[in-house]
Amino acid sequence: MVSKKMKVVNSQGFHMRPVTEFVNNMNKYNADVKIIAKGNEINGKSLMNIVASCIKFGDEIELQCTGPDEDAALKAAADMIESGFGEE
Amino acid sequence: MLKGIPVSEGIAKGIAVCIKSEDKSENKQCIYKKAEDKDQESRRFNTSLQSFLEDTQESVNKLKKRGMEKESGILKSHMEIVKDPSVISKINEEIENGCCAEEAVDKTMGFFADIFEATGDELTMQRAADIRDVNKSLRDKLTKSESADLSNIPKGSVIIVDELTPSMAVYIDPEKVTGIIAESGGYTSHSAILSRALGIPAVLSVPEALLKINDGDELIVDGTTGDVIKDPTDADEAEYMKKAEDFKKHKELLREFSGKPSMTLCGEKKDVFANIGNAADAEKARSDDAEGIGLFRTEFLYMDRDSAPGEEEQLEAYRKAADIFAPAPVIIRTLDVGGDKNIPYMHMGKEDNPFMGFRAVRYCLENQSLFKTQIRALLRANTQGNIRIMLPMVTNLCEIRDVRDMINKCCEELKAEGKEFNSNVCLGIMIETPAAAVTADILAGEADFFSIGTNDLTGYMMSADRGNAKVSYLYKAYQPAVLRMIKFICESAHKAGIPVGMCGEAAADTILTPCLIAFGLDEFSVDSGKVLETRKNISMWSFNEAVEVSEKAMALHTAEETEQYLNSVKR
Numbered sequence: 001m002v003s004k005k006m007k008v009v010n011s012q013g014f015h016m017r018p019v020t021e022f023v024n025n026m027n028k029y030n031a032d033v034k035i036i037a038k039g040n041e042i043n044g045k046s047l048m049n050i051v052a053s054c055i056k057f058g059d060e061i062e063l064q065c066t067g068p069d070e071d072a073a074l075k076a077a078a079d080m081i082e083s084g085f086g087e088e
Numbered sequence: 089m090l091k092g093i094p095v096s097e098g099i100a101k102g103i104a105v106c107i108k109s110e111d112k113s114e115n116k117q118c119i120y121k122k123a124e125d126k127d128q129e130s131r132r133f134n135t136s137l138q139s140f141l142e143d144t145q146e147s148v149n150k151l152k153k154r155g156m157e158k159e160s161g162i163l164k165s166h167m168e169i170v171k172d173p174s175v176i177s178k179i180n181e182e183i184e185n186g187c188c189a190e191e192a193v194d195k196t197m198g199f200f201a202d203i204f205e206a207t208g209d210e211l212t213m214q215r216a217a218d219i220r221d222v223n224k225s226l227r228d229k230l231t232k233s234e235s236a237d238l239s240n241i242p243k244g245s246v247i248i249v250d251e252l253t254p255s256m257a258v259y260i261d262p263e264k265v266t267g268i269i270a271e272s273g274g275y276t277s278h279s280a281i282l283s284r285a286l287g288i289p290a291v292l293s294v295p296e297a298l299l300k301i302n303d304g305d306e307l308i309v310d311g312t313t314g315d316v317i318k319d320p321t322d323a324d325e326a327e328y329m330k331k332a333e334d335f336k337k338h339k340e341l342l343r344e345f346s347g348k349p350s351m352t353l354c355g356e357k358k359d360v361f362a363n364i365g366n367a368a369d370a371e372k373a374r375s376d377d378a379e380g381i382g383l384f385r386t387e388f389l390y391m392d393r394d395s396a397p398g399e400e401e402q403l404e405a406y407r408k409a410a411d412i413f414a415p416a417p418v419i420i421r422t423l424d425v426g427g428d429k430n431i432p433y434m435h436m437g438k439e440d441n442p443f444m445g446f447r448a449v450r451y452c453l454e455n456q457s458l459f460k461t462q463i464r465a466l467l468r469a470n471t472q473g474n475i476r477i478m479l480p481m482v483t484n485l486c487e488i489r490d491v492r493d494m495i496n497k498c499c500e501e502l503k504a505e506g507k508e509f510n511s512n513v514c515l516g517i518m519i520e521t522p523a524a525a526v527t528a529d530i531l532a533g534e535a536d537f538f539s540i541g542t543n544d545l546t547g548y549m550m551s552a553d554r555g556n557a558k559v560s561y562l563y564k565a566y567q568p569a570v571l572r573m574i575k576f577i578c579e580s581a582h583k584a585g586i587p588v589g590m591c592g593e594a595a596a597d598t599i600l601t602p603c604l605i606a607f608g609l610d611e612f613s614v615d616s617g618k619v620l621e622t623r624k625n626i627s628m629w630s631f632n633e634a635v636e637v638s639e640k641a642m643a644l645h646t647a648e649e650t651e652q653y654l655n656s657v658k659r
Contacts (some may be wrong), residue, residue: 012211012357014210015211016162016165016214016215016218017161017162017164017165019165020161020164020165021161021164022167023168023172024164024168036111043173043174045173046172046174046175047165047168047169047172047512048169048171048174048175048200049172049174051204051212052204052207052212054207054209054211054212056209073538083438085215
């Protein structure tokens with residue numbers, strides 16, 4: 001398993017549209033993707049789980065990837081979140 | 089047993105397949121069907137999911153082309169919602185627990201929408217609407233995919249729908265669907281026309297059919313009477329298999345005798361009319377190729393209600409039947425209540441012997457305002473001049489005279505009121521009492537026509553109630569007493585130059601046909617399903633042959649001998 005901690009940088013947080021892309025992207029990897037936020041473990045490939053978790057601007061989260069392509073998955077996930085999903 | 093409107097003839101036997109479509113109003117509580125087959129529900133969900141994804145992708149592409157990138161993102165989210173592993177696993181779980189696909193989708197989407205709404209986060213709460221939107225789209229897909237499902241249902245299925253739509257009909261395979269039941273629709277509804285076009289027996293307007301019938305129930309559907317029998321007994325099956333056989337025979341006759349005149353072998357023209365109980369039956373009688381109506385039993389207009397039907401309501405019913413057959417005669421029998429037909433609001437009182445009591449024309453002549461309403465409606469409906477009025481239970485000449493006086497009075501009233509009517513109406517009588525039969529020569533002097541009601545005539549002649557098992561053996565039209573009466577009635581009518589018909593069951597009796605031809609019966613009025621068979625029976629005999637048979641039959645001394653002889657020469 002590889003993991004990385006980070007802060008949510010986009011103002012709207014993990015809302016529907018960016019998370020759709022995120023989930024879409026994560027589904028390309030075999031690795032399991034988990035988001036740890038506010039003490040909850042969230043399936044990083046489930047739009048519903050993520051959106052329902054209401055992850056907001058400034059929240060501290062941890063990404064955990066487990067599987068054959070875990071490094072690539074973690075990098076892709078972190079890139080998206082750290083770039084604020086291309087939003088402000 | 090359930091009952092509905094028969095719209096497509098024939099007998100169907102099969103296993104129920106309930107098809108429930110989406111409730112059109114959103115507030116209406118959905119009724120889920122019981123999922124019998126989990127794999128099938130799972131397949132249904134997957135089919136609707138694929139179809140939803142394809143359609144949504146198409147919309148995404150269109151929006152993108154028009155530069156609506158952001159909007160297309162919303163739709164992409166919708167696709168992601170249904171592909172979501174937690175959504176899919178929950179739906180599968182619900183189906184596994186016995187939900188149908190619709191219920192599984194509703195439960196799952198409702199579950200997530202509730203979670204979203206419970207977050208208290210404005211943005212997330214708004215997304216609950218997206219989930220409900222997806223929910224609705226999936227349900228729409230499931231409804232539409234029903235049509236596709238129709239093609240996959242097993243052989244020998246009776247389908248139950250709320251309404252049969254043209255899009256469904258496309259997928260119905262008559263090789264597999266043996267019968268159709270719908271909660272709505274009448275004889276001229278889309279469902280009815282489609283069922284007839286497909287040649288599948290159908291009963292429509294069966295109240296709460298989808299609630300009362302479950303998937304997998306064994307059913308018999310009688311598209312001729314409107315009966316739907318759930319879990320039939322062996323006796324039911326035997327009865328309906330015979331009916332199915334008869335129907336097949338009828339179909340063959342239809343090809344051979346439909347649209348042809350009714351004629352004896354030597355070319356003598358006869359009329360084959362139908363007996364009906366309401367105006368809607370008239371349409372069926374027409375399609376069954378009846379040449380006119382020999383008996384319109386108006387008492388059905390008066391039954392199952394709290395007060396007598398008004399003049400306008402009756403006018404409409406009579407006019408409808410008259411229009412369908414004009415210029416051919418439509419013989420309408422005036423109210424025949426009493427005996428076994430009790431109508432609570434008429435307060436007829438309990439009698440020790442109702443069959444010999446205050447009934448039919450006797451009751452009507454005492455209750456003038458009730459009778460007048462009917463006579464006025466008949467006179468007004470007679471605009472095409474093809475309505476004939478027939479009196480039931482006549483026993484003597486005075487009754488005919490009294491009614492004729494009343495008709496004249498009604499004509500004067502209508503004229504004074506400036507209403508459109510036709511006073512040129514034939515007044516005939518049923519010959520169903522021994523008194524009328526033996527005085528047929530007297531009655532023929534003032535009646536415009538006769539119609540022999542063999543059912544009651546046989547009962548009264550033999551003093552035997554057909555419903556009483558101990559004496560019903562006496563109840564036979566082959567009894568010399570009955571046959572002699574019929575012969576005398578026909579002869580009396582002809583001497584007076586008036587036509588004579590028959591509207592009892594004997595008119596359709598194959599073995600009696602030669603006798604009736606020999607007696608000179610002009611008109612055979614039968615159940616509309618028997619019109620063609622009767623036409624065929626008539627076509628088998630020349631007058632001379634019929635007379636030969638009739639003379640031999642009339643020379644026999646017992647009903648048993650007569651029946652045996654007539655059977656031996658039957659064609």
